Amino acid sequence: MKRAPFLPDNYTLLLAVTVVLASLLPASGLFAVVLKYVTTAAIALLFFLHGAKLPRQAIIDGLTHWRLHALILSCTFVFFPLMGFILRPVLLPLVGSELYLxxxxLCMLPATVQSAVALTGIAGGNVPAAVCSASVSTLLGILITPFLVNGLITPTTGTGSPIDSVINIFLQLMLPFLAGHFLRPYFDSAFRKAGKALSFVDRGSILLVIYSAFSAAVVGGIWQQVSFAMVVSLVAISLIFLFLAMLFVFGLAKAFGFSHEDQVTALFGGAQKSLASGVPMSQVLFVPSVAGVMVLPLMIFHLLQLVVSSALAQRWHRQRKGL
Incomplete structure (x- = not known):
């Protein structure tokens, strides 16, 4: 039986369960200390796998379509941050200063890879261009996001300068990423055979990091700071941001004369944000007591982007098939 497009998938449900578990049974004491080291190792493994999955030829083949990639990246790293700042007078009263940060x-993060490519394929978009754009966005995000965060969200960061953050990001995220990518030829066949197992490790690592982040946040009193009304406001804000980003990138792609396939690629590549990059980076960029608060908007946005984008992809798929 096919899942209705408006229902969350199993992984999204697991994300919610992980938050509930961290809220009821947060890690503390010696367990929290051990979990911190395990989480650091899990993040390194996660980015090693990201690097190993990155097909170099797809990037080389896609570089010729620079206008499409420039449009997608402008939505990811320019339009989203501008929305966050321009709408500040409206957002602050709704969610408070910490959730606003x-x-x-969320606005400063790179685009997602897996779901953008998968949805582009379902909707009949330009899959090679989607792979290239999402991969480049991830690489740029590792470099750009720390500078944006330290320049604009300094009070909650755990490092002293953008250079310190970039060094930490490089050592904890970029180095494993590059190692995985350059070792890809030696492990390619093994990765292909272990596809489902690697997916389990990939997603399991993210769940572990989310549990660690929310445990620290719960111990720090997150649910005393975040009300139900704030969560509802975050849902509304996420929907507005998602709608505006989709309108921006899809409208410009159409205005610039891109084919329908490229318009689809731009929509799913530019209007989504990466949970897989955002959660691990939050552990490096922010002190533990606020990391959980910082990723809460991202988790809500992640759920909504999957629901809305899946519905759109299925609609375009049915139109292509004449259903």
């Missing part, structure tokens, strides 16, 4: 953090 979380919304800004």
């Amino acid at each position: 979380g919304v800004l953090y």
Whole structure:
């Protein structure tokens, strides 16, 4: 039986369960200390796998379509941050200062890879261009996001300068990423055989990091700071941001004369944000007591982007098939 497009998938449900578990049974004491080291190792493994999955030829083949990639990246790293700042007078009264910073953090993150490519394929978009754009966005995000965060969200960061953050990001995220990418030829066949197992490790690592982040946030009193009304406001804000980003990138792609396939690629590549990059980076960029608060807007946005984008992809798929 096919899942209705408006229902969350199993992984999204697991994300919610992880937050509930961290809220009821947060890690503390010696367990929290051990979990911190395990989480650091899990993040390194996660980015090693990201690097190993990155097909170099797809990037080389896609570089010729620079206008499309420039449009997608402008939405990811320019339009989203501008929305966050321009709408500040409206957002602050709704969610408070800490969650507003979380919304800004969401706006500064790179685009997602897996779901953007998968949805582009379902909708009949330009899959090679989607792979290239999402991969480049991830690489740029590792470099750009720390500078944006330290320049604009300094009070909650755990490092002293953008250079310190970039060094930490490089050591904890970029180095494993590059190692995985350059070792890809030696492990390619093994990765292909272990596809489902690697997916389990990939997603399991993210769940572990989310549990660690929310445990620290719960111990720090997140649910005393975040009300139900704030969560509802975050849902509304996420929907507005998602709608405006889709309108921006899809409208410009159409105005610039891109084919329908490229318009689809631009929509799913430019209007989504990466949970897989955002959660691990939050552990490096922010002190533990606020990391959970910072990723809460991202988790809500992640759920909504999947629901809305899946519905759109299925609609275009049915139109292509004449259903």
